[in-house]
Amino acid sequence: MKFIHTSDWHLGRQLHGESLIEQQRLALSQISQLAVEHQVDALIIAGDIYDRAIPPASAVTLLSDFLDEIIAEHHIPVVLTAGNHDSADRLGFAAKQMTGSGLHIMGNLTAELTPIRLQGKTADAWFYPISYAEPSVVRHLLEDDSISSHEQAMAALLEQASNHDSQGLAKVVIAHCFLDGSSESESERPLSIGGADRISPELFAPFDYAALGHLHGPQYRGEAHVRYSGSPLKYSFSEANQRKSITLVELQPQQPANITLLPITAARDVRIIQGSLQQLLDDAKDDPHAEDYLMVRLSDTHALLDPMGKLRSRYPNVLHLERTGLMAQQADREIGRERIKKGELEMFSDFFAQVAGAPLTDAQQQHLHGLLDELHQGEDA
């Protein structure tokens, strides 16, 4: 059994107000190509398919087109579950009418798990899809008042998967949850406040593979087969240094899962660049990726005229600007009349130099000094 594990597509998501739908289309196209190239037996998407309960129609169409391609054209079965960002009700619409085609959508949790047996070229395997499991929902579904934590809820659901007779075939759990000790990114929405969402990785260790979703950085906890695939794209600047991928999993009887990360290359990367404004503007000429989504950290310590406008003329997708140089300087700055006065003089000098293209002459500087003194005398009066 060979399958691709991915998660957290967040279709319809925006990055600092910019639609990512075209980037998502390109990423999905790579996933489709990789699935075909590696001749996988299945594709698993472990929750957060959409970015929100009511995704834009363009995201619905994008997913629908992708599923047509992968299922109707390439005959690769797909299992997908609802994450905490999805509306399980909406995602689960008419799911029963799809299973025959090889599309297995797990919307709302049910009291009994629905094990799915998928055909592998070498051997079949059982998949246990578990949508995002809110403890109160699991407590109600299983009529078990002792369930109050995320860990207890997941343990109760996994017990069903453990007890299911797979007749010697491999068992793969699909879940959307937070494993204790994992690394977070800024683009994840916490499942609960104060760490109550933490689940022990050991719960998943007995299975042949745990295909997890929720965290956006690829990682495993405890054992290598208890694993987050991470999102296929960077959804915040906190992920700038992550290497995005989907996970290729091969299961052989009585052997540990064989795991390979297949990189996904974004058409536009999400990067952080830093330096002085002039230096960055100069660098842009030789930057083949000037259209990436950028956070810019400017080291300049003086005032700048419309730095965003200037940057965007070279880097069209600057999404966020930080004046780190100015911030560092401000932290040092004493507050005092003389200091402020000097500040004004410097600021105006910088401004003048940028607008006029030449620094203030000595005479102009003296005149400005006098003017500032006059103004401040007026204040004292």
Next chain:
Amino acid sequence: MKFIHTSDWHLGRQLHGESLIEQQRLALSQISQLAVEHQVDALIIAGDIYDRAIPPASAVTLLSDFLDEIIAEHHIPVVLTAGNHDSADRLGFAAKQMTGSGLHIMGNLTAELTPIRLQGKTADAWFYPISYAEPSVVRHLLEDDSISSHEQAMAALLEQASNHDSQGLAKVVIAHCFLDGSSESESERPLSIGGADRISPELFAPFDYAALGHLHGPQYRGEAHVRYSGSPLKYSFSEANQRKSITLVELQPQQPANITLLPITAARDVRIIQGSLQQLLDDAKDDPHAEDYLMVRLSDTHALLDPMGKLRSRYPNVLHLERTGLMAQQADREIGRERIKKGELEMFSDFFAQVAGAPLTDAQQQHLHGLLDELHQGEDA
């Protein structure tokens, strides 16, 4: 081939702010029972499945549960199309993955119709589902600049159905449109302004049956087999006198379609009642349907204290109140100081009688008269 034709379910709709989801659940349950009882070969829903592009999750779940029952349990195939209220993008999600199960959802229009052959116990038939067809969309899809009206758009699409070789089997068109000369209800959203949406019924006459949606009253135009099923529930008080139904259609080779209307009985009817407040309150005691959704027309010509509150104590679902008595009286009323003064006196007398439970005494009346005179003298000053 025996099938049920219905349309305009408008799942998720409200009536004067009241959710109708429970009424809709009961209506769908009747439709399911009738489909089983009449052993139909198919169920056709001709658009406006939902009331709006983004229906509430409860409406999505209701439809999903219904489809599970009718398809997975009773093995009756379903064909449904998008109406002008539906989002064709959203409704059409993963439609290709459903057809194998017997669920045929037609979301967005495509340049080529998708004829569907359904098995009948006596003979098969071809169905040509056409989602709501905006002329500009059809013009673009068919790359035919001569298409500018609803009639031209429908004619172009129907031409495909005409040309399709059904190998002698019956042809059923499913469309969502406005036939010239049809009767409208207040709960329909016009397809265009000023009558440009009108289509000649003759376009549909050559087919064995035209299963139409859009209009909420059951009716046919031209020939009996060119037909609107109407909505299964009353969605406005303008439909109070309509008899709601679904349409049972039997097609036999070389014979006109055999058509039977199967009534759908709402748990709560939508009715208009009229009379004086006291009379209606008295009637309520013997009204087994006092929980119906009501528009009340009060014939009383005098002021009434909280008539809505009083009515709702007996008829809990009064949704709208009209003071027809007062309106008729007001139409007659001359405007003049004396008249208005008399009006105030009368109004206060009515008010007093209702609050105190007894009319004003003579002394009280005289006092009130004096008081009103004093007030109006103040105005003249």
